[in-house]
Amino acid sequence: MEEIDHLGHERSKIEFDVEAMKIVWAGSQRALEVSDRISRLVASDPIFRKDDRTILSRKELFNTTLRKSAHAWKRIIELRLTEEEASRLRFYIDQPAFMDLHWGMFIPAIKGQGTEEQQKKWLPLAYKMQIIGCYAQTELGHGSNVQGLETTATFDPKTDEFILHSPTLTSSKWWPGGLGKASTHALIYSRLITDGQDHGVHGFIVQLRSLDDHLPLPGITIGDIGIKFGNGAYNSMDNGVLRFDHVRIPRDQMLMRVSQVTREGKYLQSDVPRQLVYGTMVYVRQTIVSDASCALSRAVCIATRYSAVRRQFGSQDGGPETQVIDYKTQQNRLFPLLASAYAYRFVGEWLKWLYTDVTQRLQANDFSTLPEAHACTAGLKSLTTSATADGIEECRKLCGGHGYLCSSGLPELFAVYIPACTYEGDNIVLLLQVSRFLMKTVSQLGSGIKPVGTTAYMGQVEHLMQCHCDVQRAEDWLKPSVILAAFQARAARMSVACAQNLSKFSSQEEGFAELSADLVEAAVAHCQLIVVTKYIEKLQQAIPGKGVKEQLAALCNIYALSLIHKHQGDFLANGCITPKQASLVNWQLRSLYAQVRPNVIGLVDAFNYTDHYLGSILGRYDGNVYPKLYEEAWKDPLNDSVVPDGYHEFIRPMLKQQLRTARL
Ligand SMILES: CCCCCCCCCC/C=C\CCCCCCCC(=O)SCCNC(=O)CCNC(=O)[C@H](O)C(C)(C)COP(=O)(O)OP(=O)(O)OC[C@H]1O[C@@H](n2cnc3c(N)ncnc32)[C@H](O)[C@@H]1OP(=O)(O)O
Numbered sequence: 001m002e003e004i005d006h007l008g009h010e011r012s013k014i015e016f017d018v019e020a021m022k023i024v025w026a027g028s029q030r031a032l033e034v035s036d037r038i039s040r041l042v043a044s045d046p047i048f049r050k051d052d053r054t055i056l057s058r059k060e061l062f063n064t065t066l067r068k069s070a071h072a073w074k075r076i077i078e079l080r081l082t083e084e085e086a087s088r089l090r091f092y093i094d095q096p097a098f099m100d101l102h103w104g105m106f107i108p109a110i111k112g113q114g115t116e117e118q119q120k121k122w123l124p125l126a127y128k129m130q131i132i133g134c135y136a137q138t139e140l141g142h143g144s145n146v147q148g149l150e151t152t153a154t155f156d157p158k159t160d161e162f163i164l165h166s167p168t169l170t171s172s173k174w175w176p177g178g179l180g181k182a183s184t185h186a187l188i189y190s191r192l193i194t195d196g197q198d199h200g201v202h203g204f205i206v207q208l209r210s211l212d213d214h215l216p217l218p219g220i221t222i223g224d225i226g227i228k229f230g231n232g233a234y235n236s237m238d239n240g241v242l243r244f245d246h247v248r249i250p251r252d253q254m255l256m257r258v259s260q261v262t263r264e265g266k267y268l269q270s271d272v273p274r275q276l277v278y279g280t281m282v283y284v285r286q287t288i289v290s291d292a293s294c295a296l297s298r299a300v301c302i303a304t305r306y307s308a309v310r311r312q313f314g315s316q317d318g319g320p321e322t323q324v325i326d327y328k329t330q331q332n333r334l335f336p337l338l339a340s341a342y343a344y345r346f347v348g349e350w351l352k353w354l355y356t357d358v359t360q361r362l363q364a365n366d367f368s369t370l371p372e373a374h375a376c377t378a379g380l381k382s383l384t385t386s387a388t389a390d391g392i393e394e395c396r397k398l399c400g401g402h403g404y405l406c407s408s409g410l411p412e413l414f415a416v417y418i419p420a421c422t423y424e425g426d427n428i429v430l431l432l433q434v435s436r437f438l439m440k441t442v443s444q445l446g447s448g449i450k451p452v453g454t455t456a457y458m459g460q461v462e463h464l465m466q467c468h469c470d471v472q473r474a475e476d477w478l479k480p481s482v483i484l485a486a487f488q489a490r491a492a493r494m495s496v497a498c499a500q501n502l503s504k505f506s507s508q509e510e511g512f513a514e515l516s517a518d519l520v521e522a523a524v525a526h527c528q529l530i531v532v533t534k535y536i537e538k539l540q541q542a543i544p545g546k547g548v549k550e551q552l553a554a555l556c557n558i559y560a561l562s563l564i565h566k567h568q569g570d571f572l573a574n575g576c577i578t579p580k581q582a583s584l585v586n587w588q589l590r591s592l593y594a595q596v597r598p599n600v601i602g603l604v605d606a607f608n609y610t611d612h613y614l615g616s617i618l619g620r621y622d623g624n625v626y627p628k629l630y631e632e633a634w635k636d637p638l639n640d641s642v643v644p645d646g647y648h649e650f651i652r653p654m655l656k657q658q659l660r661t662a663r664l
């Protein structure tokens, strides 16, 4: 039987080349080909099914994680997948697993902080999965404050070993993914003590479990920390707890690129900055920005398709009701999220470039761009994950009641995504790092040090402090130069205001503590400017395909103008725009919504997500929502029997008792 495309009418209206847009979204023709091939491979393999995840018990769920990971590894070997293909495989399997930490943090940490000799010894074992590693930094008592970690690694010159110890309950390692049940090894961040002196936090490779029977090694207490938020979701991950009781490891298992301990127990610091100990976090924060565009685009794809299928009110003369996507309020909530998904995609691409550049420089002992890389990764991780978490929840609401069903895919997506606002650095703590960087930049203005990179605009601070926005008609808001000027003026004015207010305090520390809420807002303004700038730069490149650039430009304008509308308090209070100009933003936004409306189904089709990956009845490619929702309901285990288990024990006696009471 021929499949009906319930969204066919929508697809017939699309004014741009969707196939060309798929290439832009994927990054290149080759990336699209890889993504497409691997997504189909995963969708067609029954071991990777995920439709039962929300009803499995924790043990069953973890068992599927192990099965899927082992099967993925087998396929990687059999098909000789490249690193890029393997990473796509993990993406489409779509189940958080210990493998993420092994490949995403354990290996990068050894690469970034290990000496050549250490890399030669450990990386081949890790690449062949002969050991499984995790990243164990956070403790029960400290996560954000890394310098406050309590685990100790004390050098014993008699035996040429470090003694790992957990001196307090709060020093127990707590949270590391993969630690609870799967890992054989861990990168332990702990205080280095030599000759009674504390040298601060350093990384150590420690074996946790036997490679023969997986039992914990002597002196090691280890387990899972318990069930987390939401059904399924991040519960496939074995986040763990770990305590050491005087566990000995050889001296050469301290990662020694940044600093070394000699055979005699002497502590040596190399020219490499200490902050490189935090380097793995910079790497992962960068990947989290691209991940945000994936999670948001997934939610937006579901909400957009469903909004085109769903009809409510507005029937005239017995005709069809209005598609909810045609309500301006729906567009005003949904289209800025669609635009944000594209914006985060492009800023993620740029951040990847920035990270590659800083890594190459670090290898040549050029550390000059490290502060900027830290500020950009911290700030953009924070901005994009907060907006994505809120955006997923907004998409759930955009889908009305059906969005609350697990079969919409949205509850699980929300539950699995929200910890991104916390892990790899709490979002507020990270924004405070950005504001520290901004305050330093402002304090150096006029000192001859020219701001570069993403703070280059501060070089024109005098102009930005008093310039006026050049908008008279709504269409003027479409000029990239006008948008950039408004965002630059807002960011510069907010940073300068913070710097001026800081100078009123007797100490910088006191000022930072008192003004931290304003500082966070200034950091957000700076990060939004980065996203807008990188999107505008993307549009300056050649982008082939009929109508593709026009759609991307419309989305860029929606992204920027919806932010001006949302944060108009900042723009107005700082005198960057007038109330009249703020109201023209809304006029222009409405016109942009009308421009993209016929194309929105094409814009979400361009993500090229399979139904398997979306995991949503509401977001099905064919829009065949109602029959499938109806069918799905009958699969619920509660419907296995017509009369529920427990009827005789609980319902019947209650009913009978009521009967007796009624007779009395
Ligand atoms: C099947 C096969 C599959 C194959 C493919 C798989 C691929 C998988 C990919 C998946 C990838 C990842 C999955 C990830 C899943 C998520 C797991 C989550 C893991 C974690 O959460 S790990 C723990 C993370 N913890 C944190 O982030 C802690 C946050 N805290 C900090 O970062 C710091 O403590 C701090 C807040 C920055 C403060 O530190 P500190 O007090 O030491 O520093 P100061 O504020 O005093 O600053 C001093 C100085 O240092 C600068 N600085 C700080 N941090 C950095 C940095 N990271 N880099 C560079 N510089 C830094 C700071 O700016 C100051 O500079 P200044 O002196 O002002 O010049």
Ligand SMILES: Cc1cc2nc3c(=O)[nH]c(=O)nc-3n(C[C@H](O)[C@H](O)[C@H](O)COP(=O)(O)OP(=O)(O)OC[C@H]3O[C@@H](n4cnc5c(N)ncnc54)[C@H](O)[C@@H]3O)c2cc1C
Binding pocket: 101, 135, 136, 137, 138, 141, 142, 143, 144, 145, 174, 175, 176, 177, 234, 239, 419, 422, 423, 424, 425, 426, 427, 428, 429, 432, 516
């Ligand atoms: C799902 C998940 C997976 C994780 N995986 C790992 C892992 O693999 N390895 C690992 O080592 N860790 C892991 N973590 C731990 C994670 O990195 C930390 O939880 C995170 O860094 C936040 O630290 P915290 O828990 O100490 O939060 P806290 O710092 O205790 O935050 C609590 C509150 O205090 C606020 N706050 C804290 N400091 C300040 C400040 N200076 N100014 C203003 N406000 C402040 C925060 O904004 C927040 O609102 C994971 C966590 C989660 C949730």
